[in-house]
Amino acid sequence: MNSAYTRNAAQQSSRCLERQESLPSQRPKPGSFRLKNVVINDGEFVARKTVHVTSHNSPSDISKSFERLQKLVSPSAFHDSAQRVDPPRCHPATRIMILQTIFDWIIQSGHQQSERILWLNGAAGAGKSAIMQSIAERCALAGIAVVSFFLSRSDSSRNTMASLVPTLVYQLLQRIPETANGILETIKKNPLIFDLGLEFQFQELIFRPLYLLPPDLQQLFVIFIDGLDECIELSHQSNLIKTISKVLSNANIPVKFLIASRRESQIEASFGQKDVINLLRIVPLDKIQASDDIRRYIQARFDDIKKTHLRKAYLPASWPQPGDIEEIVAKASGQFIYASVVMNYVSSHSAHPVVQLDVIKGIRLRRPSSENPFAHLDALYEHIFSRVEDLDLVRNILAMTLIDLRDWPCSRDITVLEALFGLHPGELETLFTSLTAVIQCDTPSSNYYSSNQPWGNCIYGSMKIVFLHASLPDFLLDKTRSDRYFIDLTEYRTSLLYGFLQMPGRKMLSPTDQWNVVLDGSWRLNAIASLLENAKASEQLRSAFMDFVLVFHDNDFVNAQRRVGILSSLKMLNFGDQGEAYRHVLNMFAKGYAKFWPHFDEYVVATVKAYPDLLAYVNHLHGELNSLQES
Numbered sequence: 001m002n003s004a005y006t007r008n009a010a011q012q013s014s015r016c017l018e019r020q021e022s023l024p025s026q027r028p029k030p031g032s033f034r035l036k037n038v039v040i041n042d043g044e045f046v047a048r049k050t051v052h053v054t055s056h057n058s059p060s061d062i063s064k065s066f067e068r069l070q071k072l073v074s075p076s077a078f079h080d081s082a083q084r085v086d087p088p089r090c091h092p093a094t095r096i097m098i099l100q101t102i103f104d105w106i107i108q109s110g111h112q113q114s115e116r117i118l119w120l121n122g123a124a125g126a127g128k129s130a131i132m133q134s135i136a137e138r139c140a141l142a143g144i145a146v147v148s149f150f151l152s153r154s155d156s157s158r159n160t161m162a163s164l165v166p167t168l169v170y171q172l173l174q175r176i177p178e179t180a181n182g183i184l185e186t187i188k189k190n191p192l193i194f195d196l197g198l199e200f201q202f203q204e205l206i207f208r209p210l211y212l213l214p215p216d217l218q219q220l221f222v223i224f225i226d227g228l229d230e231c232i233e234l235s236h237q238s239n240l241i242k243t244i245s246k247v248l249s250n251a252n253i254p255v256k257f258l259i260a261s262r263r264e265s266q267i268e269a270s271f272g273q274k275d276v277i278n279l280l281r282i283v284p285l286d287k288i289q290a291s292d293d294i295r296r297y298i299q300a301r302f303d304d305i306k307k308t309h310l311r312k313a314y315l316p317a318s319w320p321q322p323g324d325i326e327e328i329v330a331k332a333s334g335q336f337i338y339a340s341v342v343m344n345y346v347s348s349h350s351a352h353p354v355v356q357l358d359v360i361k362g363i364r365l366r367r368p369s370s371e372n373p374f375a376h377l378d379a380l381y382e383h384i385f386s387r388v389e390d391l392d393l394v395r396n397i398l399a400m401t402l403i404d405l406r407d408w409p410c411s412r413d414i415t416v417l418e419a420l421f422g423l424h425p426g427e428l429e430t431l432f433t434s435l436t437a438v439i440q441c442d443t444p445s446s447n448y449y450s451s452n453q454p455w456g457n458c459i460y461g462s463m464k465i466v467f468l469h470a471s472l473p474d475f476l477l478d479k480t481r482s483d484r485y486f487i488d489l490t491e492y493r494t495s496l497l498y499g500f501l502q503m504p505g506r507k508m509l510s511p512t513d514q515w516n517v518v519l520d521g522s523w524r525l526n527a528i529a530s531l532l533e534n535a536k537a538s539e540q541l542r543s544a545f546m547d548f549v550l551v552f553h554d555n556d557f558v559n560a561q562r563r564v565g566i567l568s569s570l571k572m573l574n575f576g577d578q579g580e581a582y583r584h585v586l587n588m589f590a591k592g593y594a595k596f597w598p599h600f601d602e603y604v605v606a607t608v609k610a611y612p613d614l615l616a617y618v619n620h621l622h623g624e625l626n627s628l629q630e631s
Contacts, residue, residue, distance in 0.1 A: 065184040072166035072194055077158040079136040079148040079224060087150075088130040088340075091300060094293035095131060098283065102135050105281060106144065106222055106256060115281040116248050119271055120260040122285030123468040124380055124437035125337025128260040131285075132226040135258070139222060147171035148224035151231055153383070161236045165201040166194055168223060172206060178217055179209035199243045207251050220254045228261035229437075237261075241270040248279055262437040286440075286468065290334045297336070298325050301343040310349050319354060327361065333470035337377060345373035374471075374481065381475050385485045387434040394431055395485070397421060399492035401465050402473055403531075411527075414441055414463040420499055432465070442466045490534075494541075497531040500524055501544040529562045532569040542575040546584055563589050564611045571613075590617030 076083035090099060105118055122128050129150065139146045147168045153159050158167075173180050186204050187193060193201060210221060231237050244257050261267050263284075271280060302325070306315055332338040346356045358364035360373055372378065388394050400420065401412045411417075418428050429441045441463050467473065479486040535541060567589065570582050593608060608615055 061188050062184050065187040068187055068191060069166055069170060069184075072163055073170045074149075074155075074157040074163040074167045076155055077149045077151070077163065077167050078171065079133055079146070079150060079226075080140070081150075084150065087133050088127070089137070090127070090130050090134040091293075091297045093300075094297050095127070095134070095290075098131060098285070098288060099134060099138070101283065102131070102258070103138060106135075106139065106258070107142075107220070114279065116255070116279045117244060117257045117259065117276070118281045118283060120258065120283045120285065121263045121267075123335055123440075124262055124384065125335040125377070125469065126285045127290070127336035128262075128285065129226050130336065132224055132258070132260050136224055145172075145175040145219055145221045146224060147175060147221075148226070151225070151227040153227075153230040153232060159230060159232050161198060161231060161233070161240060164225075164240075165198065165205060169205045172209070172221075176210070176213070176217070176219070176221070178213060182209040182212055198239060199246055202243060202247045207247055207253065207255065210253050210255065211251065218254065220256070222256045222258060224258050226260045228259055228267060229264045234266050237264075238266055238270040241267070241276060242273070245273070245276040245279055249275065263440075264436060265433045286334070290336070291329055291332075294332050294334070294336060294339045295325060295329050298328055298339055298343060301347060305347050305353050309347065309353055311352050315353060320357060324357060324361070331470050333468065335469055337380070338469065338471050341374060341377045344376075345371075372481070374475070377471065378475060378481050381438065381472065381482070382485065384435060384437050389434070390431060391485070393421070394435070395487050396492065396495065397428065397431070397465075398476065399487050399489060400496055402477065402487065403489055403493060403496065412465040414465065417465070429463075438467070438469050438472050440466045440468060493531050494535060497528065497535055498540070498544050500528050500531065501548050525566065526562050529565040529569070532566060535569070535573070537573040537575050539575075541573070542577060542581045545570065545581040548585060548588070561607055564607060564614065567611065567614060586613055586617055590614060593618045 075081050078084075079087070102118065102120070105115065108115075120128055120131065132148075132150070136146050136148055148171070149158070149164050149167050151158050157163060169183060173183060183205055186208075190196075190204075193204065206223075210218075225240075228237050228240065231240075241259075244259075248255065248257070263286075270276065271282070302320055306312055306319075309315070328339055328342055342360055345360065346353050348356065355364060356373070359366045366373070385391070397417055400417060403411070414428050415425075417423075418425060421428075423431075432439055432441060475482050476485060476487045477489065479488075567582070567586055570585055571579070575581055593614070608618060
């Protein structure tokens with residue numbers, strides 16, 4: 001079959017053209033179906049010329065079988081469906097390498113056991129559907145038999161697996177009419193076959209008809225399934241992957257599956273099974289640098305606006321500035337959806353492009369009556385966050401990553417966050433499982449911080465929270481866009497301050513001393529100093545400072561200015577306790593400085609000298625340094 005496959009792959013284009021003589025130039029209208037020598041039109045069977053139909057198949061039997069199939073088909077799931085108006089596809093001169101990689105995989109020998117499934121995965125908005133659409137159209141032009149099922153959560157006809165096989169089978173009849181007799185006969189014998197298991201449907205209605213084709217009709221057959229994560233039943237996603245691997249393992253015919261989805265946990269786990277891995281090739285879009293393609297796309301869209309927009313005569317020759325394009329590229333962070341949303345908004349003929357771009361840049365406020373430029377993007381984010389189980393905790397954690405804490409470079413470090421929020425190791429990743437389309441827990445490729453620092457090595461290679469969409473924080477921090485998912489940083493700064501103050505002692509935090517220094521030492525105090533600057537006095541905050549405990553390390557006091565900053569801010573807060581909370585913290589800091597005083601350099605000494613209250617406590621606790629003030 002190897003030589004036959006190679007020969008047939010080269011002949012598919014010509015064979016496709018030959019079929020066009022007997023097939024209609026356009027897809028049959030609903031209620032009609034045309035085979036090579038057979039027409040079923042609104043239930044009426046008409047024979048033409050020589051009809052190759054098994055003798056026990058009467059016209060009415062074939063008609064009923066086809067009608068039963070047709071009722072279960074979801075036409076909107078076709079890659080070439082008229083219902084998918086202007087489907088996303090790759091812009092010219094973009095995604096060239098990835099498109100070629102996938103097409104090369106398709107045309108390679110299709111019946112070998114390895115790499116018969118290709119999983120194209122990526123973040124939400126990475127452009128997976130556009131790639132799938134472009135590849136499907138390219139295959140059609142090359143005469144390769146392609147059937148497709150594009151899932152959509154918002155379309156009830158294609159957000160489950162109920163119509164998957166009927167839709168694929170209908171297209172199979174269109175692409176390879178020679179399979180019709182076997183398929184319709186099977187439906188006639190088993191009218192309830194579409195209510196049976198997915199594996200049985202695939203085996204009897206797709207793989208068996210293809211297997212029974214004569215050798216000269218054997219050809220490459222590719223099944224496209226886009227948006228697997230859009231299936232509303234999570235168990236069905238995993239079941240489909242399992243089913244595909246089983247039927248492929250037992251089939252020696254040139255069939256391949258191209259599947260695109262987000263890297264959801266249940267899908268990733270299913271593709272990771274041993275039986276699937278042996279058949280799998282993975283193409284991760286997140287690992288492919290897309291910024292250059294996005295830049296080309298944006299530039300092309302701006303060029304088009306300047307040529308075709310109704311207000312083109314009023315567009316300055318220098319518009320847009322190079323910095324405008326780079327700003328959009330940066331905010332897109334490798335995801336085409338942001339660039340597409342922005343350019344669709346700017347190109348709208350109902351407004352001036354310059355004004356629209358200014359709205360995107362935040363230079364000009366959007367009119368209350370005008371459309372939200374990010375409505376499509378916001379709907380995506382809202383859906384993703386709607387699946388979060390413990391929303392309050394997740395928002396608290398995200399707030400920690402979004403607050404700009406000076407001298408606190410590990411605010412996105414998972415180990416630190418788990419310690420701060422009292423989570424078990426690995427628990428944070430579980431909490432964020434439903435957010436993997438836009439946020440991932442990943443290991444950086446290089447050290448984020450200098451290894452020359454005493455804390456550098458303790459975070460090297462550790463897991464971080466990574467925003468796959470640079471535009472996501474904009475959504476979360478804008479109440480008009482995010483509504484119930486809104487993160488009020490002012491509110492969270494206070495709650496995070498309590499968290500740092502109430503953090504348990506060093507021995508409770510982490511199995512390594514290095515991590516404990518980070519959590520309970522200088523960085524913890526840096527965060528407290530930053531958060532305290534805008535805090536308001538309350539009994540809860542006073543109690544937190546009264547319970548505040550530090551286990552000192554000599555490195556904890558290197559940045560003495562931060563400690564002085566805490567004392568200065570605390571002294572200005574009126575707790576109504578005659579300074580009791582302030583003196584508690586002052587005494588605690590002074591004990592640490594007195595204990596390690598001989599180890600400090602001139603800068604630390606000078607900083608302590610500049611704060612009289614602290615110096616007085618240090619002198620009191622360290623008798624040998626009574627003459628320090630005069631020196």
